[in-house]
Amino acid sequence: MTPFKKLTSSAVPLPIEDVDTDQIIPARFLKAVTRDGFGENLFRDWRFDKDNQPKEDFVLNNPTYTGQILVAGANFGCGSSREHAAWAIGDFGFRVVVSSYFADIFSGNALNNGILPLVVSPTLLDEVFRTIEADPAAKFTVDLEAQTFKNETTGTVSTFNIDSYKKTCLINGYDDIDYLLSQSDLIEKFERERKDFSLT
Amino acid sequence: MAKTLFDKVWDAHVVTEIPGGNQVLYIDRHLIHEVTSPQAFNGLRRRGLPLLRKDRIVATADHNVPTIDQHLPIREPLGAKQVQMLTDNCKEFDVDLYGLGHPYQGIVHVIGPELGITRPGVTMVCGDSHTSTHGAFGAVAFGIGTSQVEQVMATQCLLLTKPKKMRINVEGDLARGVTAKDLILYVISQLGTGGGTGYFVEYAGSAVRALSMEGRMTVCNMSIEMGARGGLIAPDQTTFDYLAGREFSPRGQDWEAAVAYWKTLTTDADAHFDVEHTYRAEDITPMVTYGTNPGMGMGVKESIPVSSDIHGDASIQKAMKYMDLEAGKPLEQMPIDYVFIGSCTNSRIEDLRAVVGLIGDRKVADSVTAIVVPGSQQVSKQAIAEGLDKKLIAAGFQFREAGCSACLGMNEDKVPAGKYCVSTSNRNFEGRQGPGARTILASPLTAAAAAITGRVTDVRELLIEHV
Numbered sequence: 001m002t003p004f005k006k007l008t009s010s011a012v013p014l015p016i017e018d019v020d021t022d023q024i025i026p027a028r029f030l031k032a033v034t035r036d037g038f039g040e041n042l043f044r045d046w047r048f049d050k051d052n053q054p055k056e057d058f059v060l061n062n063p064t065y066t067g068q069i070l071v072a073g074a075n076f077g078c079g080s081s082r083e084h085a086a087w088a089i090g091d092f093g094f095r096v097v098v099s100s101y102f103a104d105i106f107s108g109n110a111l112n113n114g115i116l117p118l119v120v121s122p123t124l125l126d127e128v129f130r131t132i133e134a135d136p137a138a139k140f141t142v143d144l145e146a147q148t149f150k151n152e153t154t155g156t157v158s159t160f161n162i163d164s165y166k167k168t169c170l171i172n173g174y175d176d177i178d179y180l181l182s183q184s185d186l187i188e189k190f191e192r193e194r195k196d197f198s199l200t
Numbered sequence: 201m202a203k204t205l206f207d208k209v210w211d212a213h214v215v216t217e218i219p220g221g222n223q224v225l226y227i228d229r230h231l232i233h234e235v236t237s238p239q240a241f242n243g244l245r246r247r248g249l250p251l252l253r254k255d256r257i258v259a260t261a262d263h264n265v266p267t268i269d270q271h272l273p274i275r276e277p278l279g280a281k282q283v284q285m286l287t288d289n290c291k292e293f294d295v296d297l298y299g300l301g302h303p304y305q306g307i308v309h310v311i312g313p314e315l316g317i318t319r320p321g322v323t324m325v326c327g328d329s330h331t332s333t334h335g336a337f338g339a340v341a342f343g344i345g346t347s348q349v350e351q352v353m354a355t356q357c358l359l360l361t362k363p364k365k366m367r368i369n370v371e372g373d374l375a376r377g378v379t380a381k382d383l384i385l386y387v388i389s390q391l392g393t394g395g396g397t398g399y400f401v402e403y404a405g406s407a408v409r410a411l412s413m414e415g416r417m418t419v420c421n422m423s424i425e426m427g428a429r430g431g432l433i434a435p436d437q438t439t440f441d442y443l444a445g446r447e448f449s450p451r452g453q454d455w456e457a458a459v460a461y462w463k464t465l466t467t468d469a470d471a472h473f474d475v476e477h478t479y480r481a482e483d484i485t486p487m488v489t490y491g492t493n494p495g496m497g498m499g500v501k502e503s504i505p506v507s508s509d510i511h512g513d514a515s516i517q518k519a520m521k522y523m524d525l526e527a528g529k530p531l532e533q534m535p536i537d538y539v540f541i542g543s544c545t546n547s548r549i550e551d552l553r554a555v556v557g558l559i560g561d562r563k564v565a566d567s568v569t570a571i572v573v574p575g576s577q578q579v580s581k582q583a584i585a586e587g588l589d590k591k592l593i594a595a596g597f598q599f600r601e602a603g604c605s606a607c608l609g610m611n612e613d614k615v616p617a618g619k620y621c622v623s624t625s626n627r628n629f630e631g632r633q634g635p636g637a638r639t640i641l642a643s644p645l646t647a648a649a650a651a652i653t654g655r656v657t658d659v660r661e662l663l664i665e666h667v
Contacts, residue, residue, distance in 0.1 A: 016515075017514070018511075020493065023631075027263075027609050031278035032278075034238075034239065045630065075393065075394035075427065078427055083236070101394065104429050105343055105344070108345060108348070112348070113347070163222065164220035165220035165221075165359070176347070177243075177247070177354055180224065183357070186215050
């Protein structure tokens with residue numbers, strides 16, 4: 001996993017609530033057997049029409065908006081557990097998604113792929129959208145070590161929460177699997193000592 | 201300390217707690233399918249790791265499979281490759297596979313329960329959000345991403361923060377024509393598509409207790425549609441009767457011991473929930489969705505809301521544009537084009553019986569393409585044994601072979617752009633049933649009623665005629 005520490009970037013606004021993972025990556029593009037190349041089909045049906053021509057009114061087709069931060073409405077990533085959604089977002093080039101809250105499975109999938117799901121208050125989310133609307137080149141700084149999110153235009157600095165274990169993983173590029181493997185003695189002990197009938 | 205059912209099952213599986221509050225949770229049962237497993241197997245190979253416990257993992261092919269001519273090779277090359285890769289991976293890692301052609305093949309959340317792989321008190325995962333289905337048995341079951349699939353393959357554990365607890369009580373009796381699907385669509389319409397985020401839900405109350413196992417599975421299946429991590433129902437005699445004699449259910453003394461243990465899996469009287477909601481069964485009518493997430497649902501006699509505290513006006517307007525519907529208007533009597541009866545939500549034998557029971561000697565409207573897709577080979581076999589297939593075909597339905605089918609627009613079964621489909625599946629997201637497809641979620645009864653009339657229909661009116 002690619003480590004993530006600090007980033008200053010402009011941001012791409014997607015002020016839509018309840019963006020589901022079927023929009024992020026439709027099921028017909030889940031047929032690959034590797035983790036690569038999903039960025040091409042990120043938001044496929046919002047980005048392209050039925051003749052595969054870019055839809056001009058969709059933000060990812062507007063060259064005014066660029067950057068490694070995606071800012072989205074509440075409940076981003078709801079629906080299917082497909083990790084392909086996180087792969088598509090990462091492959092497209094985003095390292096941070098900002099929203100007022102994330103669906104649980106998406107949030108875990110993002111963290112397992114070096115993408116930070118950054119939760120801000122609904123008020124701050126509105127402010128971020130307004131800042132980008134006024135100046136599409138507006139910069140934001142995400143500092144994971146300090147757990148701060150700075151709007152470089154307004155100077156507003158807010159702190160965000162992240163699990164201390166997940167923070168360490170992200171900063172160092174560690175996977176959960178490395179940690180779990182380090183616990184194998186305890187896992188074997190647990191298996192030996194279980195008395196639960198339903199396990200037979 | 202008083203514990204909820206969820207606490208009892210979860211806490212019994214905690215191997216250790218690590219600094220920061222995460223817990224290492226032991227996983228008893230791991231189901232895999234062809235879409236979310238290939239990258240996990242690749243990960244094992246890349247790291248040179250073995251599959252830790254092959255007796256705790258079962259595979260099937262469901263998402264990509266065609267529902268016509270399953271004995272022939274899959275025509276779509278990428279889907280065929282994915283299914284072949286599952287076969288190859290299961291062979292290499294010695295995983296039990298119920299693939300195409302196997303008598304146990306079917307939708308992963310249909311075969312787990314019917315084979316007795318699912319049972320009370322276990323932890324269960326699958327790279328599929330509708331794994332919440334298995335909570336109907338009092339299991340802690342939830343969907344995971346592919347990185348986590350790999351973690352379970354390698355260590356039989358996951359690193360997780362324990363979710364908060366919600367209880368949803370539905371008290372009273374569901375009226376005739378009102379089903380488990382209407383119950384859960386009603387609950388989701390009250391809480392919204394994100395209302396359960398961060399929670400694990402226990403469903404309780406007399407209306408829930410009265411449900412069959414099939415009905416309970418329908419309810420728990422859709423827990424994810426309000427954002428909940430999972431949903432579960434305390435096991436009782438209904439649960440034990442369903443599991444007795446299943447292929448992998450315990451037998452003899454083991455069965456007696458298991459039931460004795462399962463009977464302890466109830467929420468203690470004074471246990472604490474972070475949130476509790478109570479609804480009256482009599483307030484629930486046959487439900488239909490009008491929008492582009494499962495929270496956008498209403499009683500079939502109601503009009504589409506013009507604005508809503510739950511969804512936000514912008515979301516409703518966006519949904520109306522996609523669905524080509526008008527807020528403030530009813531859906532009842534609107535012509536529809538397709539009916540899909542299937543998916544891990546409603547493709548079990550009881551669902552098929554309900555559809556056949558409603559149809560009687562009526563026919564599918566000429567304007568409607570109606571397909572019934574059994575959830576598994578075993579459901580299909582049972583339906584054929586009962587003659588349901590012949591009755592469905594005589595009425596004008598297509599009776600297909602088992603798979604996920606038109607639920608997700610991944611295999612050949614899709615709804616064309618701009619067409620309306622009354623569907624017993626679980627998601628009405630934009631493009632879910634195919635690019636541009638417009639989905640109206642409903643119960644099998646309401647879907648069958650729409651097939652007959654060619655319109656969105658209050659099924660209670662057909663029931664009265666058909667007494």
